Amino acid sequence: MIRWIWVFLDRPAQHFDDCARFWSAVTDTRLSPPRGANDEFRTLLPDPALFAAASVKMQAVTGLGGVHIDIDVDDIPAAVRTGLDLGAQLVANHPDYAVLRSPCGQNFCFTPCGRTARTPAPAVRTPDGTLSRLDQVCLDVGPADHEIETRFWTSLTGWTCLPGERPEFARLRAGKQLPAQLLLQRLDENRPASAHVDLATNDIEATALWHEKLGATVLQRHEHWIVLSDPSGTPYCVTDRDPNDR
Template sequence: MHVRWLTAFLDFPAAEFGSEVTFWRAISGSTVSPPRGPSKEFASLDPFNGDAHLRVQRIAAGPGGTHLDMHVDDPASAALEAVALGAREIADYGTHRVMASPAGGRFCLVEWAGEKRRSRPIRWPGGTISIIDQICYDVPAAKFDAELAFWTALTGQDAPGDVDRHTLTRDPDLSLQVLLVRSDNASGATYLDVAASNLPVEVERHEDWGATVVERRHDQVVMADPTGRRYFISARNPRTGA
């Protein structure tokens, strides 16, 4: 499968949609595209340079979440390949296929529309540089090895790392990198990760927009946005993701 582009999709309940879009637009330094879709439920968070790699969706039911869109030439044939590798097809909407990985991680296969220009990190007042550049799958420990094998086969990317954390080798032409983390939780979860040059300053900027600190780690802070959605801010190079 030739993955042409990656997009992180934020799925928001209708009651939270407006405030959530405002928060994520602000911390990513984006503008919001005109809405699209049958019920005007989709929009892109357009960066000031490059092609969009963050999108939002208003959902009718459920708590929402985060999922990955993989942009390919032919979603139908890509879905067959993914199923052969162990994925499960959840829905076929014609324009895109909703899939689940062997461990249950949600992703969609969508038709590539020519996206190719990676956005650059933003230098904020105060000097910190940051960008949302990573999507993290927390994978239950018992399913981790199978999940790692699935993602490396599906994308054709290696996954160097230690026992518990593997980042798929980043294609310099793609907007996001994918991180798999072995988890003690019985069910998986998906999070966005912000790379920041100055962790304390970046955390303060997010707090100013209504986020709260959940946990401080050595080189990472677990955050909750104003409605409680968790995400990470990491001390990584915003230009390379390392």
């Protein structure tokens, strides 16, 4: 059973500090002290007055970076066996966590769960009053792999798979409050699976403008979402979903 989801923003080391400041600002969080052998990890910490648990972490990496999720579970060896039975590959097995790769190439981790109940952070109110919340990881999958990945993630999570408003999307929704849900997007071209984050907002134009002022760049505009890149050039989206809908 999935106890908690961590959204991991993996960002190139040369842009990490700029990205950490950017994502701390857009999520209205403070940065934890750096940790790790090379100070490569930071956690985005909500205001303690909210009584909400952290759910976003950052890691400085070599290469282009990207996004992955950590899944808190009660029994990591059992979760690994389930993942392997469903077609995942074991990348690394550490004493206190395991790294796997989905059948079509998306890395993820199983991590130990905490023993206390946790509450996701509420939506962030921007300076102009707009609400937004980082609440979704979108798995970008080629057309040849979309059915395989959808079946894998549905079985692995045990979440409900719902059709999106557009045929290229499938949504996975948990039966309990978690800080992030999953969206699978069928791409137009075949390539290894990857991921980006989505923020729900009640005003995509206002949110995009605020992000631009903080260092983001608008890449594409669509009717219901805007694609931007953060200070490292890594894409993400702001979408017109309800930021208060958990």
